[in-house]
Amino acid sequence: MRLLSLILVVFLITSTAARCDDLPIKIFGYFQTELRQDNDSGNASNSFLLQQLNLFLQRDLAEDWTSFVNFEIINSYSSFRDWGSFSLEEAWVSYRSSEQFKIKVGLQIPEFNNLNIIKNRTPLLPYIFRPIIYETSFGESINLHVLTPNRAYAQIYGSIPSHGIKIDYAGYLGNSSNIRTTQQVRATAGGNALQSGVDTTNGFMVGSRLGIRYKGVKAGFSTTHEKLNTFVGVENFLNEPASDNTYIPLVRLGGDLSFNWKDFAVEAEYANARFTREIASGLKVEAEFVYATLGYYVNDYLFIYGSLSQLKIDEFGVQVDSVNPPADTVYSGYAVDTYVKLPTIGFSYTFNDRLTFKGQALLADLSEKRRLPNNSAVYFRSNRDIDRYALAVSVFF
Amino acid sequence: MAICLLIVRETRTAEVAIIAHPLVQEDSLDKKLLYNVYRGEVRSWDDGTKIKVWELGERGETRESFYDYIGIRPSRMKSLWMKQLLTGEGEPPAEAETQEEMIKNVMATPGSIGYVDKKLVGNGVKLLLLIDNKESKKPDK
Numbered sequence: 001m002r003l004l005s006l007i008l009v010v011f012l013i014t015s016t017a018a019r020c021d022d023l024p025i026k027i028f029g030y031f032q033t034e035l036r037q038d039n040d041s042g043n044a045s046n047s048f049l050l051q052q053l054n055l056f057l058q059r060d061l062a063e064d065w066t067s068f069v070n071f072e073i074i075n076s077y078s079s080f081r082d083w084g085s086f087s088l089e090e091a092w093v094s095y096r097s098s099e100q101f102k103i104k105v106g107l108q109i110p111e112f113n114n115l116n117i118i119k120n121r122t123p124l125l126p127y128i129f130r131p132i133i134y135e136t137s138f139g140e141s142i143n144l145h146v147l148t149p150n151r152a153y154a155q156i157y158g159s160i161p162s163h164g165i166k167i168d169y170a171g172y173l174g175n176s177s178n179i180r181t182t183q184q185v186r187a188t189a190g191g192n193a194l195q196s197g198v199d200t201t202n203g204f205m206v207g208s209r210l211g212i213r214y215k216g217v218k219a220g221f222s223t224t225h226e227k228l229n230t231f232v233g234v235e236n237f238l239n240e241p242a243s244d245n246t247y248i249p250l251v252r253l254g255g256d257l258s259f260n261w262k263d264f265a266v267e268a269e270y271a272n273a274r275f276t277r278e279i280a281s282g283l284k285v286e287a288e289f290v291y292a293t294l295g296y297y298v299n300d301y302l303f304i305y306g307s308l309s310q311l312k313i314d315e316f317g318v319q320v321d322s323v324n325p326p327a328d329t330v331y332s333g334y335a336v337d338t339y340v341k342l343p344t345i346g347f348s349y350t351f352n353d354r355l356t357f358k359g360q361a362l363l364a365d366l367s368e369k370r371r372l373p374n375n376s377a378v379y380f381r382s383n384r385d386i387d388r389y390a391l392a393v394s395v396f397f
Numbered sequence: 398m399a400i401c402l403l404i405v406r407e408t409r410t411a412e413v414a415i416i417a418h419p420l421v422q423e424d425s426l427d428k429k430l431l432y433n434v435y436r437g438e439v440r441s442w443d444d445g446t447k448i449k450v451w452e453l454g455e456r457g458e459t460r461e462s463f464y465d466y467i468g469i470r471p472s473r474m475k476s477l478w479m480k481q482l483l484t485g486e487g488e489p490p491a492e493a494e495t496q497e498e499m500i501k502n503v504m505a506t507p508g509s510i511g512y513v514d515k516k517l518v519g520n521g522v523k524l525l526l527l528i529d530n531k532e533s534k535k536p537d538k
Contacts, residue, residue, distance in 0.1 A: 028482070030483075056485075058485055063447070066485060090485075092485075094485065099439070099440075117484060118480060118483070121480070121483045121484070123479060123483065124476060124479060124480050124483065159438070297470075300470060300472040301472070350472065353475065353479075396479075
């Protein structure tokens with residue numbers, strides 16, 4: 001399959017390179033900057049933040065052939081100051097045979113539910129803080145890549161009209177979520193480290209979305225399957241005998257529904273990511289997410305909304321029990337159940353095609369329970385209430 | 398509060414002509430096709446000529462009547478175009494500032510389609526559809 005992908009890419013490049021010299025490259029993007037006030041369990045703070053900036057390069061390579069590159073900058077990025085992140089989010093080439101059949105090859109965000117593909121397009125969304133699994137700026141504290149597929153490398157998709165209904169489909173291949181980092185490469189002993197950015201498993205992530213559109217109603221069902229080797233060696237932290245955790249299947253399921261009725265807009269999604277077997281005795285890893293938004297177009301410029309999202313994650317944590325210098329550190333593993341509930345209200349005001357003002361209030365309720373994997377008794381419990389109020393401006397340039 | 402948010406929409410009165418470049422082979426088109434052309438989901442005429450869509454920049458009755466007819470608010474259509482642009486799926490239509498400019502551009506660009514007030518249509522463009530104001534209806538977005 002890798003060979004097939006390589007042949008396809010070479011074909012795409014050679015068949016279009018000779019014809020693209022006269023087609024212009026387009027450069028555009030957007031950023032969203034905000035002023036926020038946080039109240040974290042009684043501790044208040046204020047801050048400005050450049051939440052996100054995306055820069056796109058797009059060039060038509062020939063009729064029906066397009067290339068597209070997307071750079072993303074998060075949280076006032078500065079490498080010198082160690083703030084935020086800078087990443088290449090997309091770099092792909094696509095061929096559009098018709099609306100019914102399109103193919104995309106290269107680094108891309110795959111179709112999954114309604115919001116996945118546009119989650120980072122802030123000019124398209126009324127939110128400052130998106131439903132939690134799509135809020136990229138939370139990525140430093142939540143494993144967002146587990147809940148939704150963030151990367152694919154080959155995708156066929158399209159929309160087939162039938163009896164007044166449009167049937168949307170997409171099927172894609174990508175890497176498993178466990179990607180080797182530069183740090184891991186450098187830490188590999190013996191000088192035989194491979195390159196970073198590559199899948200550490202021997203299989204692909206396979207995914208699909210099937211949806212319908214009828215007038216203002218859009219609905220779909222999404223699923224992915226991959227195998228992860230994230231939990232190799234987990235038994236060392238649990239004082240359990242060695243087991244076969246080399247590859248544990250991860251299945252994601254998603255459903256989405258959105259529609260407009262008169263001046264109201266409704267959108268809702270469900271996502272579930274589950275490892276299909278226990279990673280150790282009594283230790284299941286699973287995440288479940290749901291959100292619903294009800295919005296109202298006051299006029300062509302002003303949109304107001306209320307939204308509720310909930311996230312429940314049952315996962316595995318490691319804590320340091322003791323450190324005995326110089327090199328003896330004792331760890332222990334635990335099961336941790338996290339629950340996040342985020343009711344929010346907000347507005348967006350479209351000043352013109354390039355400028356949108358937004359406001360949002362969010363009242364987050366976070367709770368965490370820890371227990372030993374083979375024991376249901378909770379030994380640690382915490383609750384946090386975080387209120388956040390923000391004003392933002394989203395600029396398309 | 399709910400009463401304050403109610404918006405009363407008027408039925409538009411302008412008669413709108415859907416016009417095309419004279420060499421476009423189609424002689425007519427229906428509402429569904431018109432919507433799909435402007436939505437960017439149909440990009441070629443039946444003979445394979447690429448469709449060049451023109452959007453009217455100036456606000457007014459002609460623009461409002463056109464969008465009433467195809468059943469979507471202009472602002473909603475703009476956000477669909479923005480989505481296409483930002484996901485690499487296509488570009489928004491080219492914009493003509495005035496109806497006179499729209500006619501000039503449609504005449505000059507093969508494969509073009511646009512819309513203007515019926516009263517302004519002359520010999521240099523092909524008339525594909527006349528939107529009767531009685532057909533105008535409230536947009537369902």
